[in-house]
Amino acid sequence: MPQQRVPVVLDVDTGVDDACALLFAARHPGLDLRAVTCVAGNADLDQVVANTLLVLETAGRADVPVAAGARRPLLEPARAARHVHGDDGMGDLGLPPSRRRPDPRHAVEMLHAVLTDAARRGAPVTLVPLAPMTNVALLLRMYPESARGLARIVFMGGAALVGNATAAAEFNVWHDPEAAAVVLDAAAELGVPVTMYGLDVFYDVAVTRAEAAVLTASADPAARLAGRLVTFQCDRFGATAASVGDAGAVCAVARPDALTTRRLPVRVELAGSWTRGQTVVDRRADRSSGARDHAHDPHGLAPALVDVALGVDGPGYARLWLDTVARVGAG
Numbered sequence: 001m002p003q004q005r006v007p008v009v010l011d012v013d014t015g016v017d018d019a020c021a022l023l024f025a026a027r028h029p030g031l032d033l034r035a036v037t038c039v040a041g042n043a044d045l046d047q048v049v050a051n052t053l054l055v056l057e058t059a060g061r062a063d064v065p066v067a068a069g070a071r072r073p074l075l076e077p078a079r080a081a082r083h084v085h086g087d088d089g090m091g092d093l094g095l096p097p098s099r100r101r102p103d104p105r106h107a108v109e110m111l112h113a114v115l116t117d118a119a120r121r122g123a124p125v126t127l128v129p130l131a132p133m134t135n136v137a138l139l140l141r142m143y144p145e146s147a148r149g150l151a152r153i154v155f156m157g158g159a160a161l162v163g164n165a166t167a168a169a170e171f172n173v174w175h176d177p178e179a180a181a182v183v184l185d186a187a188a189e190l191g192v193p194v195t196m197y198g199l200d201v202f203y204d205v206a207v208t209r210a211e212a213a214v215l216t217a218s219a220d221p222a223a224r225l226a227g228r229l230v231t232f233q234c235d236r237f238g239a240t241a242a243s244v245g246d247a248g249a250v251c252a253v254a255r256p257d258a259l260t261t262r263r264l265p266v267r268v269e270l271a272g273s274w275t276r277g278q279t280v281v282d283r284r285a286d287r288s289s290g291a292r293d294h295a296h297d298p299h300g301l302a303p304a305l306v307d308v309a310l311g312v313d314g315p316g317y318a319r320l321w322l323d324t325v326a327r328v329g330a331g
Helices: 016-027 045-058 107-121 134-142 144-149 171-175 177-190 209-216 221-237 247-254 290-295 314-325
Strands: 006-012 031-038 066-068 125-129 150-156 194-197 206-208 241-243 259-268 279-281 305-312
Touching: 006 016, 006 107, 006 247, 016 031, 016 045, 016 221, 016 247, 016 314, 031 045, 031 107, 031 247, 045 066, 045 221, 066 107, 107 125, 107 134, 107 144, 125 134, 125 247, 134 144, 134 177, 144 150, 144 177, 150 177, 150 247, 171 177, 177 194, 177 259, 194 247, 194 259, 206 209, 206 314, 209 221, 209 241, 209 314, 221 241, 221 314, 247 305, 247 314
Parallel strands: 006 031, 006 125, 031 066, 125 150, 150 194, 194 305
Antiparallel strands: 206 241, 259 279, 259 305
């Protein structure tokens, strides 16, 4: 019997690597992309929506609804990452805009509707936030019953050991740490399993300049776009290969066996002068003294137990991404 497709919803701040993730989700035969919601992050919200519509149209997936969500983090102003993704968030490739318009609903309302329908059908959705989790935090606090339609949350963000926006914090969590903290707390309260695909594995799924050139030479518009996005990243950083970043988190939904995770308590640091936005991953259980160390901790264990990605078959995910985005007529 053919394998059942996994229903997924992506929450994005479409810069270059979100675009790589969207192309993959739109074309992988094992994924059923139900909707995409947008939030400010790599670019401002209006640009994120425009980028998302363009990518889906290029991939031949104009059927996928797209909704605009939060324009800024819960407490702080938005801070775009133009130094990484270009002024338009998509590598300044000069692409013509999509002819589509977004869904009139707010992203939170569309997420609620999609998850309510999934719960009614008995076919829960995997939610894949690839951006600051402002929309997801608002959803789980406004509509906690939406959790009945969630199979799992697989988010790109955080890290056990490193940072990029600061020495301690990864960009998506740093951009709205309160939202990330709310999502982890709500998921623990509501019984939603969570996987953290963070910087410990993020850079390991890389595509070479030569592989990107093959895509760019394709007659298929989506494959050409994928190749140009990777080439932009190579040019931007003077490298012979570039990570497809967020796309790895979607690969993890399609092929979870290639991801090594450990279930660990995780908190988000909200107050530290140098560590705000850090995901504090409690790895004391990895040591024989772990239980004794916990006994001295006045904070106790974090209530959120998260499947933290600590290893990945990077070449395997890179090949999976390449093969998928090159599939003509997919979707």
